[in-house]
Amino acid sequence: MGSNEEMKELVTVINKLQDAFASTYSGVNLELPKIAVIGGQSAGKSSVLESVAGRDFLPKGAGIVTRCPINLQMIPDEEEYVELLEHPDVRYTDFNDVKKVIADVTDKETADKAVSSKPIMLRFYSPHVLQLTLVDLPGLTKIPVGNQPEDIEQLVHDMILEYIKPSNTLILAVTPATEDLANSDALKLARRVDPEGERTIGVLTKLDLMDKGTDARRVLENKIYPLKRGYIGVVNRSQKDVEEKVDLREARDAEEKFFLEHAVYRHMTDRVGTKTLQRVLNRQLQEHIREKLPGIRSEMIKQKADLQQKLQSMDALEDKDINDNALLHQVMARFTKTMEACFEGFDYSVDTKEIVLGVVINETINTNIINGLLNERSLMLTKEEVMTALRNLVGVQNYISASQQVFKNMVEKITKKFKEPMKKSVEIIAALTQKAIEKCARKEIISYPHLEEAVLRLLMERLQDNELKCKEDLERYIKAECAFMNTNHPWMGRCDSDGHSHKRCLSPSDYDEGKAKNPTTLTNSTNPSKSANPTNPVELKPLLPPKPKKVLHQGYLDLASDSQFFKKKKPVWITITPLHVSIYTDHGEGTELMQLQNTKIKIGVETDVARRRKKFIISRIDGSFMTMVQARIIETMYNGTKGNEEGERWENTFKEAGIQMEDLGNPVDGLVYEDEGTEPHPTPRKCATPPPKIDFSKDAHDHMERILKYVQIVKQTIQDLTPKYIVHTIIKELMTYVNERLVAEIQEQSDLKKLMEPGGEEELKKRKMRSMFDATTEAVGIINSLAWLNVDAVGEPSFIFPA
């Protein structure tokens, strides 16, 4: 490849690399050297800089024209124009305007002082330039003129030093050929920062103005004041040329002509002319690049590997070419998985730093709902409150019995109290669920703000619907609870009014055992809900004869007329086994009325010695009801017809069967039986005794206990069911929606392209990193493509600076 072509390629490559580096945000830069032009006042600095840049946009003239540093940044671009920092929005394409603005800004900046160190920033965009910076500095002045301060020389001196100090700055030390080189301030200053002259290029201007017969041959031959990089002689436009608007191209031609026709200079073409100066500068740059690129390449390769690793860990490399639909499904699958992990705890990468909201919801259910809102003391009635209510029912009347209506009203009233806490519970869990959704969305969808917005909108709508539905369901449940009171609930027998279960749970057989077999609703069924429910009568079926068992004694005893079974006194068939006392309507084919467990009953015995009668008063040891109709005692009597022995035998056999017996003696009032004339036993004599007193407090107490027990059951059921309803309706149904409908609804309602428009910090970070990765990859590719990178030969001049 010819060297000129190499340089063309170099301009392209370097500019591409600069672009690539700019997008890597890495700070990696070719750092092409700045070129600072220094020299005495009116030495021709601006003219040199201009001819290097190839455009005429700097003010020139006699006197001190450049009074501020002019920072000219050359930037490759398709169009050619100038921008000034002072007017960032204006693109100057007329260079005369640029000149004028620079002059104005200079005047403004130096209105109260001779010079200013604040640079005027210019950007020169052109398709023909490399990205590098040229700095025109004010001329060194010796004697203050006009309003210039006394220390003007020092001021300018210090400013120039500041600019040329960095080792990455090439110094163009401009001296007019009309001056003695030994007095060159430019060279003196350059030597201070570059004593070896490694980055200083001597430029001799105004060769055309030298006295006739004199020339700068010995200077240009580097013999007078040697510099490592030597001297270049140039002829710029004279003040007259400037005024006559001779353009740079014409000036360049005139310069060429001048040197070719000059007797001395035409023999030293490699030392004179603006083109030569450009070529030298190009060479400097090329050398610099050649030196720097291998290091940059290694740095880029390392950076590329780092970025690749980071992107892989962020799962961001694969997404690159995926289409929007696939991306939507990918993102939503991640979101669904995170939601499931939150609620179901199926996350295999179990979080050890933070409790997921699902766990918070669980704790809230147990602590704040079951044992909080739904366990408030105010929801329940105290014994005193029930008792007061019962007393209030009768007013001045004597208490007779508590009606079923009273029971219903009171239970209903308490049950309805649960409505508000249940609703509140729904709201609490809905609010937590909303938080969980938002958190999961933030985690998984934040990179796609439109999608996140759509997901949140749909889920919030669904959550609201579910919340409403759940409240309605629970309200309906309360209504259902009030609609039917299951007073035969199995727990009625086992919960005390404080809601505590007895140590031993009753089995269904227990439930049956204590149950009275009402002759009108008798059944063989062992199902408590059917057989025990007085509102659910079933056909009366005669029982089969009792299974053969070891009978200790059996026979007829009379059942009292207030036994709750019969309206009249009636003989019943009783058998005593080691385990049970059973009462049948009759011997053989009779129906079993009751079967009582010996260990659970006690029998009080009254003996009427005169009549040889014995009355056996059977009750439960725990005081509970004997029958469905709520009698606490069953009175049976041996009527004495078989003599004393038979009465004694009954009593002894009860004892033998392990029943707790109590001798009640010989009662004063005798055995009270209405004479019903029943067969086959003689009728006991009617006894004139006062009617039994109604025990208000005992009956009310029983009623109160039943109410308290029942509302306890209601409460426990509500405590049990409410969280189930809530979790099902609020969370499970929401998850079903997320799994089955959400994506489809999102696709139906929104524009897919817009949905998947990335945004948000996380995505921006990923994108930035990905573009850095791409730029680095490109930069490495560009550097690798430079075959001449390791070639030592220095290329010929080219058009880095526009011709």
Ligand SMILES: Nc1nc2c(ncn2[C@@H]2O[C@H](COP(=O)(O)OP(=O)(O)OP(=O)(O)O)[C@@H](O)[C@H]2O)c(=O)[nH]1
């Ligand atoms: N004949 C001739 N005139 C030149 C040459 N170089 C510069 N001039 C003129 O010298 C004057 C000063 O040139 P400038 O380029 O403004 O010099 P400067 O060093 O930038 O001046 P200050 O910034 O004011 O210090 C201008 O009128 C130029 O036209 C040259 O090589 N030959």
